[in-house]
Amino acid sequence: MELPIVDSKIHDLISNYETRDPFHLAKSLNIIIIEEDLGEIYGYYNRANRIKMIHINSKLDELNKRTTTAHELGHAVLHPDENTPMLSKSTIVSELKIEKEANYFATNLIIDKEKYFEECNYENARTYGLLNHYGLPEHFARYI
Ligand SMILES: [Zn+2]
16 A cells, blocks of 8 residues: 555545544444453454454553554554554564554554644744653643
């Protein structure tokens, strides 16, 4: 799959459902999210009959649940009928084409580049980068 095709799928999802939130998108697309203890596995996508499912490790923190859901949503949208590998520490850096596509999907779904560069002039971008780096909320920018 060419990346511009992935871009247009992301664009269609965002304009149809008016959100970049992978949890909301999964729900809108009738994809069931199941949280369970998966041990070392972050998550995986599968399909039983016509039902699409995303399995997420309940032990992950909220941020990693979101990233994993976005990655698996990528499979559900881009590779609905393929047997995709389970996501883990080792497969998240996989060079497999479908894995790279799912990571590309997740990154460009979550990040709203245009909005970010529109709202942040260079100085703000640096400030927010600094706050994020130290895990401080963005409204602390006024104290720097
Ligand atoms: Zn994957």
